Amino acid sequence: xxxxxxxxxxxxxxxxxxxxxxxxxxxxxxxxxxxxxxxxxxxxxxxxxxxxxxxxxxxxxxxxxxxxxxxxxxxxxxxxxxxxxxxxxxxxxxxxxxxxxxxxxxxxxxxxxxxxxxxxxxxxxxxxxxxxxxxxxxxxxxxxxxxxxxxxxxxxxxxxxxxxxxxxxxxxxxxxxxxxxxxxxxxxxxxxxxxxxxxxxxxxxxxxxxxxxxxxxxxxxxxxxxxxxxxxxxxxxxxxxxxxxxxxxxxxxxxxxxxxxxxxxxxxxxxxxxxxxxxxxxxxxxxxxxxxxxxxxxxxxxxxxxxxxxxxxxxxxxxxxxxxxxxxxxxxxxxxxxxxxxxxxxxxxxxxxxxxxxxxxxxxxxxxxxxxxxxxxxxxxxxxxxxxxxxxxxxxxxxxxxxxxxxxxxxxxxxxxxxxxxxxxxxxxxxxx
Amino acid sequence: xxxxxxxxxxxxxxxxxxxxxxxxxxxxxxxxxxxxxxxxxxxxxxxxxxxxxxxxxxxxxxxxxxxxxxxxxxxxxxxxxxxxxxxxxxxxxxxxxxxxxxxxxxxxxxxxxxxxxxxxxxxxxxxxxxxxxxxxxxxxxxxxxxxxxxxxxxxxxxxxxxxxxxxxxxxxxxxxxxxxxxxxxxxxxxxxxxxxxxxxxxxxxxxxxxxxxxxxxxxxxxxxxxxxxxxxxxxxxxxxxxxxxxxxxxxxxxxxxxxxxxxxxxxxxxxxxxxxxxxxxxxxxxxxxxxxxxxxxxxxxxxxxxxxxxxxxxxxxxxxxxxxxxxxxxxxxxxxxx
Numbered sequence: 001x002x003x004x005x006x007x008x009x010x011x012x013x014x015x016x017x018x019x020x021x022x023x024x025x026x027x028x029x030x031x032x033x034x035x036x037x038x039x040x041x042x043x044x045x046x047x048x049x050x051x052x053x054x055x056x057x058x059x060x061x062x063x064x065x066x067x068x069x070x071x072x073x074x075x076x077x078x079x080x081x082x083x084x085x086x087x088x089x090x091x092x093x094x095x096x097x098x099x100x101x102x103x104x105x106x107x108x109x110x111x112x113x114x115x116x117x118x119x120x121x122x123x124x125x126x127x128x129x130x131x132x133x134x135x136x137x138x139x140x141x142x143x144x145x146x147x148x149x150x151x152x153x154x155x156x157x158x159x160x161x162x163x164x165x166x167x168x169x170x171x172x173x174x175x176x177x178x179x180x181x182x183x184x185x186x187x188x189x190x191x192x193x194x195x196x197x198x199x200x201x202x203x204x205x206x207x208x209x210x211x212x213x214x215x216x217x218x219x220x221x222x223x224x225x226x227x228x229x230x231x232x233x234x235x236x237x238x239x240x241x242x243x244x245x246x247x248x249x250x251x252x253x254x255x256x257x258x259x260x261x262x263x264x265x266x267x268x269x270x271x272x273x274x275x276x277x278x279x280x281x282x283x284x285x286x287x288x289x290x291x292x293x294x295x296x297x298x299x300x301x302x303x304x305x306x307x308x309x310x311x312x313x314x315x316x317x318x319x320x321x322x323x324x325x326x327x328x329x330x331x332x333x334x335x336x337x338x339x340x341x342x343x344x345x346x347x348x349x350x351x352x353x354x355x356x357x358x359x360x361x362x363x364x365x366x367x368x369x370x371x372x373x374x375x376x377x378x379x380x381x382x383x384x385x386x387x388x389x390x391x392x393x394x395x396x397x398x399x400x401x402x403x404x405x406x407x408x409x410x411x412x413x414x415x416x417x418x419x420x421x422x423x424x425x426x427x428x429x430x431x432x433x
Numbered sequence: 434x435x436x437x438x439x440x441x442x443x444x445x446x447x448x449x450x451x452x453x454x455x456x457x458x459x460x461x462x463x464x465x466x467x468x469x470x471x472x473x474x475x476x477x478x479x480x481x482x483x484x485x486x487x488x489x490x491x492x493x494x495x496x497x498x499x500x501x502x503x504x505x506x507x508x509x510x511x512x513x514x515x516x517x518x519x520x521x522x523x524x525x526x527x528x529x530x531x532x533x534x535x536x537x538x539x540x541x542x543x544x545x546x547x548x549x550x551x552x553x554x555x556x557x558x559x560x561x562x563x564x565x566x567x568x569x570x571x572x573x574x575x576x577x578x579x580x581x582x583x584x585x586x587x588x589x590x591x592x593x594x595x596x597x598x599x600x601x602x603x604x605x606x607x608x609x610x611x612x613x614x615x616x617x618x619x620x621x622x623x624x625x626x627x628x629x630x631x632x633x634x635x636x637x638x639x640x641x642x643x644x645x646x647x648x649x650x651x652x653x654x655x656x657x658x659x660x661x662x663x664x665x666x667x668x669x670x671x672x673x674x675x676x677x678x679x680x681x682x683x684x685x686x687x688x689x690x691x692x693x694x695x696x697x698x699x700x701x702x703x704x705x706x707x708x709x710x711x712x713x714x715x716x717x718x719x720x721x722x723x724x725x726x727x728x729x730x731x732x733x734x735x736x737x738x739x740x741x742x743x744x745x746x747x748x749x750x751x752x753x754x755x756x757x758x759x760x761x762x763x764x765x766x767x768x769x770x771x
Contacts, residue, residue: 003665003683006741010680022677024609030469034495037464352466352610352629406628409579410621 016122016144025363028351032360038392040314040379041360043187043335047250049306054294055250055286062285074281076273078104078257082288086243086257089291093184093219094233095241097259103268104279108217108244108256109135111268114275115178115213115240115258116143118267125174127165129157131338131367131376133187133215136180140369146174147369156193157181159200166208178213179205184228185218185334188367188378192222192332198231206238211264217244217256220300222333223308237261245287247335248300253283307335313386314379317393323400328379335382338364340375343404347377350403359395455489457482457763458513460520460530462495466609466630467521470677474519474738477745478759482517485756486763496520496530507538515766516541517759519735522605523631526735527553540770542762544734548710552732553604555635559729563704567729569594570637572603575628583621591617594638600624603633606733608672613639642722644671645688646743647702648736649715650753652761656706658699659747663688679741686750694725701727713762716744 032039062070077083083099090097105111112135120126122144128136130149140147148169151161162179169176181201183193193201205212214231222228232241244256260268272279290296311331318328318337325342339361341347347363354360364376379396381389459482461475462468475493483491492513494500503512516534518541524530531546544552552558559567571590578586591598600623601611610630612623620636627634648659663685666675675681688695702717709715709732716736720728736744738755745755 001685001689003663003685004746005680005683007679021674021681024466024607024673027469027607027609027673027677028466030472031464031466034462034464034468346625349626349629355466356630358464405579406575406625409575410583410625412621412625 016142019141025348025351025366028355029360031355037355037358037360038384038388038395039360040381040384040389040392040396041362042383043380044383045247045251046303046306046383047252049302050250050299055290058289058293059282059286062282062289066285070282070285072281074278074284076278077269078102078279079281079284079288082255082284082291083257085288085291086259089220089248090230090241090243090259093216093227094229095259096233097236101259101262101265103258103260103265103272104284105256105258105272106276106279107246107251107254108215108242108258109139110272110275111242111256111258112136112213112215113139113142114268114271115242115260115264116140116145117275118264118271119177119211120145123174124177125169125172126178126180127162127169127176127210128180128369129182129186129189131188131364131373132180132369133182134362134366136215137367137369140180145177149368149370149372152186152189152191154191155197156183156186156189156191157197157201159197159204162201163204166204166210170208176208176210179210180213180215181231182215182218183231184216185221185331186336187218187334188336188362188364189338190329190331190334190336191338192228195229198229199234202231202234202238206235212239213242214239215242217242217247218334219243220248221304221307221335223304223311224332232259240264248303249287249290249296253287255279255283255287304333307333307382310381310384310386310389311337313389314381314393317390321393321397323397323404326400335380337379337381339377339379341377341400343407344375345400345403345407346374348374350399353402354396354399357395357399359392359399361396454514455486455763456513457486457489457491458500458516459491459493460496460500460516460518460525461493463520463522463525464496465522465524465605467605467607470607470737470739471519471521471525473740474521474735474742477738477740478517478519478755481754481756482759482763483756485754485760496524501533501537504534504537504539507536511537511539513539515539515763517763518543519738521607521733521735521737523553526606526733527604538770540766542759542766543713544711544715548712549734552709552711552715552734555601555603555731556633558709558732561708562729563701563708566701566727568638568640570635572633572635574633578624583624587617587620590636591620594636597639599635599637599639600627601635601637602627602630603635605630606731607676607737611672613670640720640722640728642720642728643688643690644718644720645690645698646747647698647717647719648744648747649702649706649711649717650748650758651706651711651713651715652758652765656703658702659744659753660686660750661688661690661695661698661702662686662743662746662750663690664743676737677739677741682741684743684746686746690721694721697725698727705729705732713765714744714758 083102125146150165151158232239241259328337328339362378364373459475459479461471505511528546528550534541556572597615610627614620644664645661647661665683705717706715716733718730
């Protein structure tokens with residue numbers, strides 16, 4: 001007698017859907033949305049810093065004056081004017097290109113998906129930093145890629161480790177299709193590659209003839225000096241560049257872009273049309289008007305200052321409150337600091353206690369495809385006010401102290417490793433970006 | 434619509450009286466790790482009640498200070514006629530929330546605060562179930578391990594209870610923090626996990642056999658067991674993923690046990706319900722081993738009502754509907770308060 005598995009299609013799903021399961025970690029994040037909880041988990045831009053009345057007025061005029069276009073299907077490649085404006089923005093990180101080489105996407109996440117779709121067959125290797133962006137890992141997993149993490153040092157992706165990974169992969173039967181990197185204000189590591197480091201990485205990629213997929217959502221959100229120049233500024237044939245309005249305007253607009261060499265762009269447009277027909281005309285025209293009419297560079301400065309203040313609050317609070325042995329990276333821009341727990345504490349095991357103590361973070365294992373990161377966690381400072389950040393760090397420090405007491409009591413380090421349990425995986429979730 | 438045993442006359446009177454006025458709060462969410470599950474339970478019950486009680490106003494609410502204020506005072510006017518608490522785990526299934534509702538004097542579906550206190554603590558409940566049918570267990574706070582020295586306690590516990598054993602938080606559900614230990618060295622890490630969900634942890638002899646969930650609906654004169662649901666997780670362990678991923682567990686309703694065993698487990702679940710002084714609805718989780726012995730695991734007084742949950746399956750197997758059962762429970766709660 002067959003039982004009921006509550007899903008009549010359970011035996012019909014593709015292999016790539018097998019990892020899409022419920023998880024206790026995701027369930028815990030449901031609590032993080034409550035106002036009592038200080039969430040240092042989600043990388044949500046502080047959109048309240050925008051002038052919402054002004055935005056409403058722009059959106060209204062888009063519908064009123066351009067409704068026939070805004071409410072209609074559009075070009076699969078994206079609005080021509082917006083593509084020209086995107087190049088103005090990308091120029092700030094040294095990217096020079098032609099509007100024809102820009103593809104507008106529903107957030108850079110879609111760009112990431114499309115690039116992976118056109119490059120990677122199941123089993124192909126993608127090299128990523130160690131750790132890497134959880135949303136990218138989800139995309140690579142969904143295309144059944146072989147994800148290989150490459151070590152980072154204080155300047156980001158380690159060239160020597162990259163070379164070794166490429167040599168190893170060359171000897172295998174799994175070709176390396178992409179080198180995925182977030183060179184500026186890395187998510188989750190908070191690190192930034194120096195210009196020299198970018199040159200070294202590019203030279204290695206060129207030597208091995210592997211394209212770089214450069215993800216740069218935070219490049220304009222540095223706290224000191226000029227924005228770091230993109231790797232794409234050094235090579236317009238070997239680098240595919242992903243950009244986004246999510247952090248410099250608003251994530252709810254869902255507008256991002258890919259700048260790619262001609263051949264790649266041709267395939268991206270066709271793949272984009274197959275996926276969504278076209279990006280939202282309404283969102284594109286709203287962004288385009290905003291860029292044309294509003295002091296957007298000034299708004300970016302507002303964001304920079306706001307996030308710098310919150311970064312400072314996080315770092316000062318951690319310095320004052322964290323138990324001895326806890327270490328963290330010092331971001332010079334972006335949203336994140338990467339924390340290493342003392343005495344091999346397990347950040348995943350600790351999460352329920354943190355949620356009970358009304359503070360949330362993202363456990364480090366979410367940023368690895370291979371189970372590493374158990375002793376790390378990502379803290380995001382972009383959304384809470386500085387005083388809430390301090391309170392969140394105070395709570396987290398208490399949680400770490402309690403967890404230290406617990407592992408000292410039982411004389412164990414990492415329960416997941418000791419117990420041989422399956423590795424927790426995080427599927428992409430807007431709470432985590 | 435098929436209904437349980439509430440006297441027709443009372444039900445009719447109540448439904449007529451409240452036809453245009455009934456405001457029902459479906460309370461879900463909360464602040465513990467089962468929040469997401471609870472929200473899904475709340476949505477499902479709310480939808481079912483909207484289909485059944487078409488003239489009532491069904492409002493889904495989260496538990497917060499504003500909600501408690503909205504209930505008014507015991508002597509004042511309530512903004513809701515009845516509350517359906519579907520917050521799982523701490524606050525919702527222990528005495529906390531129910532004490533508040535009792536102090537506010539508002540009718541609510543489900544067990545009283547006093548009986549919730551008994552059922553929520555797995556150690557207390559295990560001591561109250563009939564015929565010492567709970568597997569051998571101990572329950573200790575973290576401080577006891579710290580102050581007495583964990584190694585000597587663990588040595589005694591493992592020797593006394595034997596392996597395999599299950600480590601689980603003394604309270605809470607959805608299998609969060611629950612681990613099966615087949616070797617001694619797995620026990621300490623499992624305790625570190627479990628203490629993340631609460632200050633007291635149970636170490637219990639693991640029993641193998643057929644895992645069943647038996648729902649008891651207690652409307653009118655007699656508590657009645659619905660058809661037991663047999664649980665067969667594909668991974669072998671009915672953990673969080675197996676509970677909430679469609680397809681990860683195979684359910685058999687009716688279960689594949691013989692009629693005599695079904696009769697015994699049904700009676701057993703009703704006895705547990707009564708022994709703990711529960712009312713309205715409960716779900717007893719148990720195992721029947723190869724000798725036919727019934728082993729008590731736990732009892733839930735705000736059981737999950739999600740798409741993959743056990744109680745909705747039992748309700749359906751009994752020829753009832755979620756909306757019909759909860760409409761009757763709502764009516765009974767109002768009757769009780771009157």
